[in-house]
Amino acid sequence: MSNQILKGKKGIIFGALDEKSIAWKTALRCHKEGAQLVLTNAPVALRMGEINKLAEEVQAPVIGADVTNMDDLKKLFEESMKHFGGGVDFVLHSIGMSLNVRKGKHYTEMDYGFNQKTLDISAMSLHRVLRTAWDLDAINDWGSVVALTYIAAQRVFPDYNEMADAKALLESVTRSFGYHYGVRKKVRVNTISQSPTRTTAGSGVKGFDGFINYAEKMSPLGNASAEDCANYIAMMFSDMSRMVTMQNLFHDGGFSYTGVTGDVIAQMEK
Numbered sequence: 001m002s003n004q005i006l007k008g009k010k011g012i013i014f015g016a017l018d019e020k021s022i023a024w025k026t027a028l029r030c031h032k033e034g035a036q037l038v039l040t041n042a043p044v045a046l047r048m049g050e051i052n053k054l055a056e057e058v059q060a061p062v063i064g065a066d067v068t069n070m071d072d073l074k075k076l077f078e079e080s081m082k083h084f085g086g087g088v089d090f091v092l093h094s095i096g097m098s099l100n101v102r103k104g105k106h107y108t109e110m111d112y113g114f115n116q117k118t119l120d121i122s123a124m125s126l127h128r129v130l131r132t133a134w135d136l137d138a139i140n141d142w143g144s145v146v147a148l149t150y151i152a153a154q155r156v157f158p159d160y161n162e163m164a165d166a167k168a169l170l171e172s173v174t175r176s177f178g179y180h181y182g183v184r185k186k187v188r189v190n191t192i193s194q195s196p197t198r199t200t201a202g203s204g205v206k207g208f209d210g211f212i213n214y215a216e217k218m219s220p221l222g223n224a225s226a227e228d229c230a231n232y233i234a235m236m237f238s239d240m241s242r243m244v245t246m247q248n249l250f251h252d253g254g255f256s257y258t259g260v261t262g263d264v265i266a267q268m269e270k
């Protein structure tokens, strides 16, 4: 079903790695809702070639950019503006990567060099993207930027490791840059805090199966799927949410406000 809520809008989608990616599902939904898209990912991810299938389906060019490289980002925005014949209306930042998790380093013995890279890729990259768009005046008035985050920014989930700190920083950049972009151009910037979801990035978290089952039992509506998340993001890109900015929006079936559930009590009584 489509209501064409993004008809006439143009956007850049970061982070579609394969068909499980939240960004992949979001590109499909935005296309269905009438948007024109540019897809981007790190050159190493593009070499997998999967993204070309998506590009064909949503009729979008693919422009490579390592999100930690300012020259790549400048080229991405310049080429996108040329492609669209003007500015963009929305940007999805769907990027996350933890070097310490990848290298099996416990939080208490993290490598600080890895940590700097993690924070750059997963959090300061949002600043880099917004700064590039700001310098080129690439986002139209009332444009909407969404980045994806996780509740480990507010509460401790031990195996989420350094990504908890990265998400806290990402949410802070969202508020801080959101203020300036709002004042200057009415551009809004928000994070969506998504349920655990079976994707490449998600499955990198230690004990993910236990984690996702626990969240399912702790959410009155159950875990939100990647498709549900894509729908929410499309709504945030639409004019229906134009006065929402600098927020962290929980999209988690009620998990964030649930203390305990009947299911979990029943498990504990076994």
Ligand SMILES: NC(=O)c1ccc[n+]([C@@H]2O[C@H](COP(=O)([O-])OP(=O)(O)OC[C@H]3O[C@@H](n4cnc5c(N)ncnc54)[C@H](O)[C@@H]3O)[C@@H](O)[C@H]2O)c1
Pocket (backbone or CB within 6 Å): 014, 015, 016, 017, 018, 020, 021, 022, 023, 041, 042, 045, 065, 066, 067, 068, 093, 094, 095, 096, 097, 121, 148, 149, 150, 193, 194, 195, 196, 197, 198, 199, 200, 201, 202, 203
């Ligand atoms: N899957 C979950 O459980 C879950 C829950 C909440 C939030 N999130 C967040 O959702 C976002 C998307 O993750 P996903 O679950 O769809 O996994 P995913 O692995 O499909 O997507 C992560 C993307 O980040 C990209 N990326 C990594 N380094 C990059 C770089 N240097 N430059 C450009 N792109 C780079 C990868 O290529 C990949 O496309 C992430 O921010 C993640 O933290 C995921």
